[in-house]
Amino acid sequence: MKRFLxxxxxxxxxxxxxLGMVACNGGGxxxxxxxxxxxxxxxxxxxxxxxxxSSTEGQAYQKRINAFNAEYKDKGIKAQAxxxxxxxxxxxxxxxxxxxxxDGTLADIITxxxxxxxxxxxxGLLYDISELIPKEDQDKFFSLNMYDGKLxxxxxxxxxxxxxxNKKIFRAASIDVSGFTAENPWTFAQFKDVCARLExxxxxxVDMRIDATKDETAPYLLYPFIYAAGGxxxxxxxxTADGYYNSAATAKGFQFIKDLIKEGYTSYSIGATxxxxxxVGMYLSSGWTIPDLDNKYRESFASRDDWGLLPYPKDVNAxxxxxxxxxxxxxxxxxxKTAIVELLKWMTSAESSRAITDAxxxxxxxxxxxxxxxxxxxxxxxxKQLELSGEERPVTVAYPTFSITFNQVIFGLNNSEVxxxxxxxxxxxxxAIDKIKDRQ
Amino acid sequence: xxxxxxIIFILFLLxxxxxxxxxxxxxxxxxxxxxxxxxxxxxxxxLPSVALAxxxxxxxxxxxxxxxxxxxxLLEPNKINxxxxxxxxxxxxxxxxxxxxxxxxxxxxxxxxxxVPLQIMLALxxxxxxxxxxxxxxxxxxxFFAPVVISLSITAxxxxxxxxxxxxxxxxxxxxxxxxPPHDWLRDPKTAMPCIILLSAWxxxxxxxxxxxxxxxNIRNDLYEAASLDGANxxxxxxxxxxxxxxxxxxxxxxxVFIGACRILTQPMLMTGYMSHTVTLSYxxxxxxxxxxxxxxxxxxxLLMTIFIGGITLIQRRAxxxx
Numbered sequence: 001m002k003r004f005l006x007x008x009x010x011x012x013x014x015x016x017x018x019l020g021m022v023a024c025n026g027g028g029x030x031x032x033x034x035x036x037x038x039x040x041x042x043x044x045x046x047x048x049x050x051x052x053x054s055s056t057e058g059q060a061y062q063k064r065i066n067a068f069n070a071e072y073k074d075k076g077i078k079a080q081a082x083x084x085x086x087x088x089x090x091x092x093x094x095x096x097x098x099x100x101x102x103d104g105t106l107a108d109i110i111t112x113x114x115x116x117x118x119x120x121x122x123x124g125l126l127y128d129i130s131e132l133i134p135k136e137d138q139d140k141f142f143s144l145n146m147y148d149g150k151l152x153x154x155x156x157x158x159x160x161x162x163x164x165x166n167k168k169i170f171r172a173a174s175i176d177v178s179g180f181t182a183e184n185p186w187t188f189a190q191f192k193d194v195c196a197r198l199e200x201x202x203x204x205x206v207d208m209r210i211d212a213t214k215d216e217t218a219p220y221l222l223y224p225f226i227y228a229a230g231g232x233x234x235x236x237x238x239x240t241a242d243g244y245y246n247s248a249a250t251a252k253g254f255q256f257i258k259d260l261i262k263e264g265y266t267s268y269s270i271g272a273t274x275x276x277x278x279x280v281g282m283y284l285s286s287g288w289t290i291p292d293l294d295n296k297y298r299e300s301f302a303s304r305d306d307w308g309l310l311p312y313p314k315d316v317n318a319x320x321x322x323x324x325x326x327x328x329x330x331x332x333x334x335x336x337k338t339a340i341v342e343l344l345k346w347m348t349s350a351e352s353s354r355a356i357t358d359a360x361x362x363x364x365x366x367x368x369x370x371x372x373x374x375x376x377x378x379x380x381x382x383x384k385q386l387e388l389s390g391e392e393r394p395v396t397v398a399y400p401t402f403s404i405t406f407n408q409v410i411f412g413l414n415n416s417e418v419x420x421x422x423x424x425x426x427x428x429x430x431x432a433i434d435k436i437k438d439r440q
Numbered sequence: 441x442x443x444x445x446x447i448i449f450i451l452f453l454l455x456x457x458x459x460x461x462x463x464x465x466x467x468x469x470x471x472x473x474x475x476x477x478x479x480x481x482x483x484x485x486x487l488p489s490v491a492l493a494x495x496x497x498x499x500x501x502x503x504x505x506x507x508x509x510x511x512x513x514l515l516e517p518n519k520i521n522x523x524x525x526x527x528x529x530x531x532x533x534x535x536x537x538x539x540x541x542x543x544x545x546x547x548x549x550x551x552x553x554x555x556v557p558l559q560i561m562l563a564l565x566x567x568x569x570x571x572x573x574x575x576x577x578x579x580x581x582x583x584f585f586a587p588v589v590i591s592l593s594i595t596a597x598x599x600x601x602x603x604x605x606x607x608x609x610x611x612x613x614x615x616x617x618x619x620x621p622p623h624d625w626l627r628d629p630k631t632a633m634p635c636i637i638l639l640s641a642w643x644x645x646x647x648x649x650x651x652x653x654x655x656x657x658n659i660r661n662d663l664y665e666a667a668s669l670d671g672a673n674x675x676x677x678x679x680x681x682x683x684x685x686x687x688x689x690x691x692x693x694x695x696x697v698f699i700g701a702c703r704i705l706t707q708p709m710l711m712t713g714y715m716s717h718t719v720t721l722s723y724x725x726x727x728x729x730x731x732x733x734x735x736x737x738x739x740x741x742x743l744l745m746t747i748f749i750g751g752i753t754l755i756q757r758r759a760x761x762x763x
Contacts, residue, residue, distance in 0.1 A: 094514060094733070102517045103442055119733070123515035211605075214713030269605030269624055400731045404714050411627070411715055428540070432732060435530075439511050439521065 033333045035108070035340075042078040045343045048100075048107035050093050050325065052085040060359035068346045077339045082107055101125065106332040108340045109347070111156060114145055114323040114392065115399045118238050121147040122397045122436070127329040128152060132341050140350075140366050142386055145326050147395060148237075153328035154348045155365035157357050160382040160390060161221055161286040161321040163206065163310040164293065166300070169281045173201035181376070182311045182384035188228070188256055191313035195265035198281040205265040206282040207275050208257065213407035219393065220321055221284050222257065222410060224312045227319035227391045229253030233406075234429075238396040239437055241429040245405075246422040249316075254422065256315075258413045268414065276300060282310070286321070287382050291361055309378035311385050322390035324362060401432035445499065452494050456487070507739035514733035527740035541741070543716040544724040547633060547708075551720060552701045554637035555644075559697055560690070562641055563648030568682075570649070571656045581653075585646040592643065596710040599639045600626065603711075629717035636707045636718065644700070648693050655689030656682070691760040695753055702749050721745055 035043045047065070051058045065081045072078070086093045100106040112120060120126045130151040138144060138151065145153030170177060175197050180186040186194075195205035212218045226233070231250030234241050244250065260266045275283035276297040283289070293301050301307045312320045327347055329340055346352060353369035363383055364370050373380035394402055405425035412421045460483045467475040511523045534541040570580045587595065602610045605624035612622035625631045663681045672680065705722040712718040714727055721741065729738030 095730070098514055098517050119515060123513070125515060213715070214710075267606075268627055269608075269622070271604075271606060271608040274608075398732070400733065404727070404731065407713065408715065411713075414627075432734075435511075435734060435737070436513065439513060439516070439519070 034336065035334050038078060042073075042076050043339045044078055044080055045109070045339050046080045046082060046107040047109040047327075047343060047347070048082040048084055048096075048111065050086050050111045050113075051083065053081075053083040055085075056359045057356070058083055058085075060356045064347060064352045064355055068343060071346075072342065075342075077342060079343050097125065101332075104333055106330045108330060108332060108334060108337075109327055109344055110330055111325050112153065112328055114143075114153070114155065114326050115394075115403075117145040117152055117326070118147045118395045119397045119399055119436075120328070121150070121152040122440075124331050126152040127331045127337065129154075129329055129341075129344070132329075132337065133345075137345075140368055141348075142363075142365060142367060142390065143322055143392060145328065153326040154344065155324060155326045156348075157324050157353070157360060157362040158322060158365050158386055158390075159286050159288075159324045159362055160386040161224075161284065162312060162378075162381060162385065164275070164283045164285060164289055164378075165308055165310055166275070166278060166281055167306050167308055168300075169198065169201070169203055169278065173197055173203075173281075177308075177310055180310050182381045182388060185311040185314045185318050185385075185389070188313050188315045192260070192263075192265070194282075195260065195263075199263075199265060201281075204267070204270060204274065204280045206260070206284065207270045207280050208260065208266040208284050210257065210261065210266060210410050210413070211268045211270070213411045216403055218410050219403045219406040220323070221286070223393055223406065224319040224321050224389075224391060225256060226250050226253035228312065228315045228317050229256060230316040233394040233402060234396045234433075238394070239433055241396075241426045241433060245426040245429060246419070251418045251422055252315075254409060254413065254418045257410070258418055261414055273297075287362060287379070290378055304378075309381045311381060312389070314389075318389040319391045320385040320389045322386060322392055324365075396429075396433060397436045398429060398432035401429050405429050445495075448499065449491075449495060453491070456490060504739045504742055507736055508743040509740075510736045512735040512739070514729070514735050520736075523736065527737050528744075530737065531740055531744070540716060540719060541724055544719045544721045547717070547719055548702060548704070548721045550633050551637060551640075551704055552698065554634070555640050555701050555704075556694070556697050558637065559641040559645050559701075560648060560693055562645040563693065564652055564686075566645060566649040567652035567656060568678075571653055581649075584649055587643045588646040590643075592706045593710060595639065595643050596707050599635070600711050603635055626712050626718075632712060632718050636704075636711065640701075640704065640707060644697070648697065651689060651693055652686065655686045659685035687760070691756070694760070695756055698756065699749055699753065702745070 035045060037043055049058065049061050051061070053059070053062060061083075062081055065079045068079050084093060084096050097106070097110065106125075112126075117126075121128075128150045133151060133154065141155060142158050143155060144151055145155065165177065175194055177186070177194065180190070198205040209217055209221050212221070223233075229249055229252040231244075231247055231253045233245045233250065235244055261268075270280060274280045276292070278300045293307050294304070312318070327344055329337060329344060334340070348365070350364075350366050350369040353364040353366045357364045357369070363379075363386060367387075370383060371379075373383060393399070396402055405428050409418075409421045409425050460480075463483075464476055464479060467479060507520075508527060509522060509524055510520045511526070512520045531541055535545065566580075566584050570577045570584065603625040604610070604612070605622065605627060607613055607616060607622050609622065609625070611625065616622065623631065625635050659682060663685075664677055667677050667681055703722050704720050705726060708715075708718040708720055708723055709726070714723065714731075719727075722745075725738050725741045725745070728734045728741060
């Protein structure tokens with residue numbers, strides 16, 4: 001009896017493992033099925049969003065989908081929105097994509113975070129749209145989701161960051177920064193000089209967000225310093241980290257941040273609201289801080305006369321943060337992409353771009369959707385900076401590993417040598433890249 | 441995946457049916473009529489539980505076991521190659537090079553060594569404290585159990601605020617009253633893990649306290665009376681009556697706390713992020729599988745962890761086996 005039971009269990013184990021492998025290698029292949037139709041004969045195009053339907057952003061997407069359906073009713077195309085709010089970071093959304101790919105239910109268009117372009121394109125998840133989007137349309141965007149010379153996605157919106165500063169503190173310390181604009185950014189040396197004068201005035205100079213190393217915040221806000229110093233993280237093809245991530249120029253960028261910590265201009269223990277309550281002179285953040293400064297913290301910032309926005313400082317280059325979520329057509333089993341491209345064009349039109357960024361407060365992805373901001377306003381600075389010095393985060397198939405290693409380098413700056421940290425980060429990133437590359 | 445799961449499930453049902461048929465045929469051959477009837481009913485009633493256990497417990501374990509020998513990449517679920525021991529070689533290389541996995545093992549060991557005795561000791565002390573009739577014992581029971589019912593994420597967040605760096609942290613501001621300068625508790629490698637151990641022991645001990653209490657209620661009162669007649673003091677009563685009476689409860693608690701401690705994930709994830717001084721095995725596994733998308737490698741870590749935890753648990757059971 002015992003032997004019989006053991007044999008059954010062993011047999012089941014072998015069956016499960018072999019069937020599992022076979023099943024995983026089989027399903028969800030790219031095919032040439034037609035798009036489904038509804039009872040009225042309309043072609044259904046599915047689009048999946050990463051936000052909750054009830055959120056402001058979700059509602060904006062739904063409105064644009066409704067407008068598309070009204071416009072394309074006569075042409076027999078109907079868009080169907082699927083909302084899968086991100087859970088457990090981006091990994092929950094990715095698991096959803098993976099499951100959809102496995103069971104052949106991948107939506108025709110998906111939204112995805114721009115740094116994932118390389119990994120998604122490399123894995124065959126995304127469809128090459130280089131030929132489907134005319135060059136003159138591509139030129140209307142501030143940035144494109146390129147990988148290996150091909151176009152894989154179009155941004156929904158754009159972002160940029162900069163140094164919000166407390167004008168009252170600056171006036172009290174007699175610091176004049178009016179000459180530092182997106183067109184004429186300050187230098188690393190000038191940045192340090194301002195920090196020193198703020199410190200001498202008795203306030204913490206700058207919250208560089210070096211404590212925000214649990215997620216993408218620190219990589220997103222701090223990578224421009226490395227590009228500004230002439231450094232980079234990976235080779236142009238995205239497959240080599242050694243010699244780039246641990247190069248002298250990259251080390252120089254990180255050393256600049258380390259020096260700011262060492263000299264006491266910034267620290268890991270600045271409170272989350274210290275800038276907003278007037279304890280810190282400058283605060284590195286993205287455009288989403290503008291509504292907070294306009295509407296909250298009225299005691300410290302009664303009006304825009306009390307705060308301003310400075311661009312990223314430059315060294316050998318000028319560089320600033322960019323990137324947000326994008327749309328992509330998936331490599332699913334629907335071969336005819338005509339109706340799908342129609343929806344993509346609609347969702348990335350100037351009108352959609354304006355409607356969505358009105359809801360999110362971000363910068364439109366298209367140049368022709370941008371409003372006329374007053375010269376010198378925070379919005380103008382962000383926009384100009386995006387145009388003149390916006391640099392995307394490293395394009396590599398192992399971007400999540402890059403993000404982790406970047407956080408670890410920032411975390412370790414206080415206690416370790418930059419070169420040691422970068423060598424360790426390079427080894428880890430190169431290992432991750434090689435593991436993915438070896439599968440091909 | 442769904443198709444394969446359905447096929448496997450049908451095969452499982454067939455195998456289960458075969459097993460039942462074989463058992464009933466054996467009973468019939470031996471002319472055990474009553475057993476045939478009762479076994480058939482028992483198997484039928486057992487079927488839903490066995491089927492659910494197979495689908496939601498055994499099947500994922502078996503899948504994970506299989507993936508440990510593949511290069512399964514989350515973004516390419518259609519392309520899985522059998523790589524035999526490559527994942528394990530990579531893991532052992534990382535340990536040898538003192539990489540993140542080495543830190544994960546070291547930190548998990550530190551956590552287990554710290555939290556298991558501390559949590560059990562706290563639970564036992566609390567159980568002994570509230571196991572007295574009198575005013576307030578029920579209130580204390582509720583107070584000590586309260587942290588257990590609070591979500592671990594909320595607990596971690598609250599403690600993060602208490603241990604926050606700078607003068608804004610509650611602990612730092614309290615210490616500043618005594619002239620002690622602020623400390624970065626969660627960033628300092630020397631203090632981060634002890635803080636996580638303390639928080640975890642505080643959070644978890646209430647549950648073990650309840651189990652100890654139920655163990656204490658099973659100890660007969662006449663044993664204490666006899667001990668008193670023999671002139672035993674409090675310590676003697678504890679050592680010679682209470683402790684032996686709690687032996688099986690203690691073994692159960694030891695094993696469950698040990699297993700729980702080996703799987704620690706939420707606290708370091710929420711309080712410090714993926715850093716070398718607090719990364720644990722479960723966090724490493726989560727990061728490999730979901731963040732870095734290397735499911736094959738993550739499954740290999742899971743397999744090694746299962747073998748390790750299973751091995752230690754067996755040793756614990758043998759060491760504390762009733763003679």
